Amino acid sequence: MKHTITINEILNVKEPADRVYMSISCDNNWLAFCLSGEPVEEKSIGVSMAVEGNSQWVCNLKTGHTFPVAPEAKSSWAGVWSPDGKTLAFFSDIEGKARLWLWNSFSKTLKLASDLVVRPFFGFEKPIWTKDSQHIIVKSMPSVVIDDDDYYSFSNQDNIILIPDHSPKVYTTINTKAKEDKSNLNTWVNRYRADISMINVNTGFSTLLCSGLRPVGMEVSKDGHYLAITNCLGEERINTQQNIFELWICTLEFNGNHKTQRVATNIRMNYGLSFCWGHDNKSIYYTTSGPLSDGGLWLVNTSSVKHELLFKDEKTHLGHDYDPPKLLKNGNVVMIANGKLWYYSSNSRKLGEYLVQEGRCIVAGFPVSDDNQMLIQTHEPIEALDGFWEVNFITGETKKVLEEPKGHLPWYEGGAAYGDHENGKITYIFQDADRPPTLRVFDIGTKSELTVQLNKINTEQFGSSQIIRWKSNNRELRGALLLPKDIKKRVPAIIRVYGGSMQSKNIRLFGLSPMKCDNHQLFASRGVAVFLPDLPMSRSHEPADEITKAIEDAFDALAKHPNIDPNRIGIIGHSFGGYSTLVAITRLQHFKAAIVSAGLGNLVSFYTQVELKNSTPNFNYGWVEDGQANMGATLWEERERYIRNSPIFDFHKIETPVLLVQGTRDHLCHSEAGPMFSSLNRLDKVAQLVFYDEEHHQGTWRQENIEDYYKRVFAWLKKYL
Template sequence: MEQTLTVREILNIKEPAYMIPMSISADNKWLAFCLGGKAAGRESEGVSMAVEGTTQWVCNMETGHAFPVAQSGNSSWAGVWSPDGRTLAFFADIDGKACLWLWDSKENGLKKASALIVCPFFGFEKPIWSKDGKDIIVKSLPPEGLSADFYPVTDEDILLSPDHKPKVFHSMSDRKAGSNIDDDTWVNRYRAEISKINIETGTSTLLCSGLRPVAMELSKDGRSLAFTSCTGEERMDSQQNNFDLWICSLDSGDPPRCVAGGIRMNYGLTFGWAANHSIYYTTSGHLADGGLWHVDTYTGKVELLYKNEKNHLGHDYEPPKPFNDGKVVLIANDKLWCFSHDTGGLEEITIKGERIVVAGFPVTDDDQILLQTHNPHGIQDGFCRVDLRTGEETILIEEQAGHLPWYESGSASGENTIAYFHQDADKPPALKVFDLLTHTEKTIELNQINSTLLGTSQLIRWKTGDRELKGALLLPKNIKKPVPVVIRVYAGSMQSESIRLFGLSQTKCDNHQLFASRGYAVFLPDLPRSWSHEPADEITKAIENAVEALVKHPDIDPDRIAIIGHSFGGYSALVAITRLQLFKAAIISAGVANIISNYTQFDSWDPDTTSNYGMIEGGIFNMGATLWDDQDRYIRNSPIFDFHKIETPVLIVQGTRDHICHAEAGPMFSALKRLNKPAQLVLYDEDHHQSSWRHENIEDYYQRVFDWLEKFL
């Protein structure tokens, strides 16, 4: 029997944790980075589902020695170096509760900074050091406790309240006038106090309470803290999040104050302090104007500086970067922009060749900025330095490899150093350290894997109208005749961008080398959408065009094609198998077959978290109307009404704790069973995506997938 990659081997791969930025010490000696993983169970107070199982690591960039700093914790994350570069502050649940911990790089010593329970939700919500290094600002446990996103839900919680009394729900909000806190809303996952911890005494000072803070940033002089507080979705029919911008003093004792309200952002990250105590921010989301705004924190004046439909400046993660001379640097639409506060003009700073701008590092005082770039045609990633006064560009690194941006835990910049994760379709992530002074590079290997089992990648290109599209194809080694292929679909996603990621995936739970080592090709096509309010038609056309291009490849067997999709990808795959008779097997994971039932889904344990109105009407499904406005549209875009046309055997996989669509899998299976179609339903006591699943369940899932493909493909 030929050797294949095991699921356990892939799950043991060390890869960067999602959206937990790296940090380089001030002396350019130490790198802090976080690796993804899976904890034994969500048992620690203050640990959210977004960071569960992560591990905080440090690396001596001179010696290349890398190691975890909190081995006894289930979860540790968000390490940030002190101003003097000696001490790492990070969050960990070493004692069963999430707290702030300190690691001393000179003494290799670890200590708890405070017994205060911290509760950041996202990985990018990091500890913030004061300028003098004596205090650290954190999000801490509110008196009313945390939302279900921090705790496991028990069977008892689903039916009864903790005191076993009946639960009562109201369709109309009971929120009192003037209150911005609603007891039953998904945004309460962000509810927290903001506290300042003195690292010498361990005592804490309350800075703010009663809000839902997300992103925080210290002013240039270190005396004030700005933060965004999430107020929820703007409308019931959209997924547009709104935030208020607040500031509080660290030393005056003045109460926090809101300086700008109703800001449209997706994550509340895109704001930045200028040296004159003003704040710049951009808006993002499908209802946002994409403009550049300015707040004078002294006068309270809020003004729109720039808005242009052709140059939408919205970005989910990249904040404006103000300079001392009145310039503001922005990264948007894959380009680098410079706004002059004095003239009110916006200018594009041209990058050489066909490269696009992915991300930018914090600017230096001499009008220079470091950029991450990507060349989609040459499939090269790299770094360059741009002088904003002259526009002169210096290419530092350019290589055929996959780099993740800083906000996806992929890179960091120090005074003289760039550190980044380097990977390719057949190369697991490794750390690289680049010296900006000598232009020399060092590689720090974190993984070992049998490369003889790994497939290789290439691009397939095709045209739809005047638009060129691409697909990432992973082929197994030593092909002697055309091979079966698994096509992964997710409508609206440009999946070809993953061609330089290990296994064509950012997460190891979806690593496609598992398929390649078993003789299957894997195809990830670009599947653009026109947002016409008819998603099924758009999906059908996009997948049909992609398959037509795929089967022209000489190494692909056109008679042995399987399709797989997760979440909206599961919906995409269901649309495909009801409308296209091209597939010999299908795997539907956390999919939606009935838009009507998913639209009206209700769960007593968290009714607002599971309200899918925005997702269906104006979000990713983009129906553009309520069910009662256009019932026919909901029916014709719900694959379940066409299940009688399915000729493909369907494996249905579902996590029962999935708050988005757990109720869809059962009716899907029942319908196929009544129609006498070959199908199998597998339920796991897990959440929405496999990245949060227990390893034994991921192994079971893949074994069933491979058995299904072996049987029907």
């Protein structure tokens, strides 16, 4: 009997946690990795929304045996092996609050390192071991009162009763200038507020290193005597999304005499991670990132507090959110940026590039003990090949370690690590359209490998993927196609659309999607093909024209495929993809069924909509004028442009049956679905509207509502395709 994939099977697929490092023990025997989970109803003190539901796992790299080290925890993450390779330090909310725990790889025992409540925010913020394996540096709960709703760091608030506020709410445009006030602008950065403490793993005693900061990035100097910290000040200017940081250093004196000093300020970075210590333990190198950054390489002397720009070039932006610069023994600085590997020569003060094989983009880098070499992770987009290469900084030579038609997850998505010991081992998580995330251990010396299945799922009805190519406006475009298994006759298909997105890059993702709730094997196992085309946009201020042309060209390419029935093609889109779907069915009569999820049909109403969040009005001006809609002007300057790019004014042209899906707690466009359905009803069009008590995207929905959503989608497609 043919097996159709269920929602429950897909939602239970184990995936690596986002932006959480892997860690390999120094003896190459153990791997620590983190799997993602679902949000939990009962919040734990110190556990942020960024890591909630994650679980810390370990894998024996000789046997492949994998298991969670804290199965009783609701959230556990950020495991790092001690320098001696014996102990894993990680964060866990066992007993309802986030603390540092230790797992011994020899005795297989777990113990609490300290009762200190920790407070990291992002998954990449990990415990930092001192070189002697005796102390661990962590971010801890500050002594000041914390009030940020998106963090879940509150304590003793289980019995709070919220009293409705019936008082009048007054807003005035006179307060517009007050938005520039830094105190109002940057309250969100309080989610980073934390003390920095050092825990003695033998006694459990904790020492306060510094307080009063909003720390994000931390790194210990090479001699182990200093800790560098980036302190987030918030957004530099309203509507810029440019974060700025200070750079602080803290002495690590085990006699308790700790001193902190600010050595640089107003540093433009996104996450505050792109810095490294020099060999002299006095220099700190960093690159800038973000929309207002110069993309330069800078040097800070912590003794003289001298700040020097080493390199800046308008043609080459060296900003990188995750990989910091790497300092070589010869004084050169190596950086990954814009998919390339760069080096700055301290002698010539010029920038050069290490060339990897043509067509390879560099995704991440893994330093080795020899400062003159690096392992890099690469992606070749044309044939969708992912791999690893070795780079020799002395000779400039690169050597391929492995490359394959699989999708590798870079470390900042939780999927790769390098054990620089003996012959060296690469551990990485890979996937494909018909394969869920899988762990592999590759021995560089012996070329042997160990594959560890993270998921047990029936794959007999998984569809297979391929790339379709076509030309549009003298440009070659591509699309990722997922075909049902064992096709005996032409099959129906749906096109998933999202204007401006190059969706062919999803070709190696499980089910052609980074989100479990959008896994397209759900359709393929039911005999429906799924097509994800590239739909580029050029910001012409006429998004509807651009989207229509792109979708029509993609439709024509799909309709020519020998396995696709051109008379049974539907269309689906979420959010801006919902807008793209509405544009398509008002201008093209090709589609037999349409599903619009959290879409918007009226740029005029969306532009003037006021959304109240925490008693503060949010406006959509930026999104419409210069964001995805990109009208390029106000409504009163280009009224007709707004009208012709709002599909609702062309709803009388729709011939396609439309299923509208909307979450009532959607903070972006919850008010759009009603007027759209009302319009379709008045025009006697075939339509159905389904409201769910949920937020914007199905990835946050309760499972029963996701199951109901797909039940209706499958029924809609079965009826009209």
